[in-house]
Amino acid sequence: MALLLLPAVAFAAGGSAKKVETVCRTLTGDTNYKVRVQAALVLGKMGDPSGASCLTRALDDANRTVRAVAAEALGQLGDRDSLPALRGLAKSDPDPFVRTQAEKAVALLAAGGGPSGGGAAGGKAKIFLAFGPFSGGVKQAAGEPVQIVHDTLQKELGKIPSITLAANAAPAGKPGGPAGFWIDGNISKLDDVTSGAGSETSCGVKVMVARWPSKSIISWTSAEASVQAGTRPRDRENARRECLEATASQLAEDLAKFLKAQGG
Numbered sequence: 001m002a003l004l005l006l007p008a009v010a011f012a013a014g015g016s017a018k019k020v021e022t023v024c025r026t027l028t029g030d031t032n033y034k035v036r037v038q039a040a041l042v043l044g045k046m047g048d049p050s051g052a053s054c055l056t057r058a059l060d061d062a063n064r065t066v067r068a069v070a071a072e073a074l075g076q077l078g079d080r081d082s083l084p085a086l087r088g089l090a091k092s093d094p095d096p097f098v099r100t101q102a103e104k105a106v107a108l109l110a111a112g113g114g115p116s117g118g119g120a121a122g123g124k125a126k127i128f129l130a131f132g133p134f135s136g137g138v139k140q141a142a143g144e145p146v147q148i149v150h151d152t153l154q155k156e157l158g159k160i161p162s163i164t165l166a167a168n169a170a171p172a173g174k175p176g177g178p179a180g181f182w183i184d185g186n187i188s189k190l191d192d193v194t195s196g197a198g199s200e201t202s203c204g205v206k207v208m209v210a211r212w213p214s215k216s217i218i219s220w221t222s223a224e225a226s227v228q229a230g231t232r233p234r235d236r237e238n239a240r241r242e243c244l245e246a247t248a249s250q251l252a253e254d255l256a257k258f259l260k261a262q263g264g
Contacts, residue, residue: 020046020051024043024054027054027055036061037065038157040055040066041069044069044074046076049078049079052077056085065080067093067095067098068095068100068101071102072105075104078108079120086105087102087151088105097151097154099155101158103158104161109112120258126162127160127162127163127181128179128181129165129181129182129183131150132182132185133146134184137187137188137190138188140190141187141190149185149205149244152245156249157252157255157256158190160256161262163259178239180211181209181210181211181259182211182215183207183208184210186205187205188206188222189203189224190202190243190244191203192236192239192240198229198231199228199235199236201227201229201236201239201242204223205238205247206222207222209221209258221251221260222251223250223251225243225246225250227239
């Protein structure tokens with residue numbers, strides 16, 4: 001997911017109930033989704049529990065980024081009353097990034113995180129991840145296969161409480177800020193071979209980890225898998241998805257170990 005450039009909005013962090021009320025009105029009523037995203041971000045930074053009710057309503061926003069940021073902000077506030085709504089979002093939202101952010105907020109609140117909880121580092125992320133386009137792989141991997149790998153990696157890595165994904169993170173690389181990493185790669189293999197009444201789909205994915213924002217490469221890892229299927233187009237489509245999801249999940253496990261060793 002690409003970084004979202006937000007418009008400058010005159011919201012002051014920290015302060016009175018009147019400020020919270022003003023930002024809440026913006027979050028629930030402004031027609032510009034970018035402004036609503038900014039409002040949700042500000043409510044999370046304010047740390048005022050009175051902002052939780054409007055953030056919970058924003059979990060039903062039509063825009064996926066607003067929903068994701070609202071979920072993260074609820075985790076920051078430590079509002080356990082929002083757990084049922086967050087669990088529902090994590091289970092049923094159609095967007096994988098939104099589900100990931102809801103899952104992280106649920107994990108943080110369940111662990112007692114937030115301003116008044118006992119989570120590590122007050123619930124603040126130690127690692128910031130930005131994702132590249134995963135381009136340059138085999139020709140047949142363009143489009144949906146790349147999206148499957150991208151979404152699976154985001155979902156699995158986003159479950160780690162110490163990690164914040166790009167769309168909601170403050171830029172890394174500043175003194176005192178979270179460590180930043182750039183995750184990119186490509187699909188190196190995606191083949192379907194028919195044999196008799198069945199077929200076999202083989203896939204391979206390579207992933208690199210680089211420092212952010214310099215993008216200096218520090219690690220490469222790869223994984224492969226194969227799935228048996230029928231010969232119908234739908235069978236092959238499902239086999240490709242299963243193969244890529246399994247490969248990306250394995251890579252996410254390897255990346256998680258590496259990132260935790262970096263301080264997460």
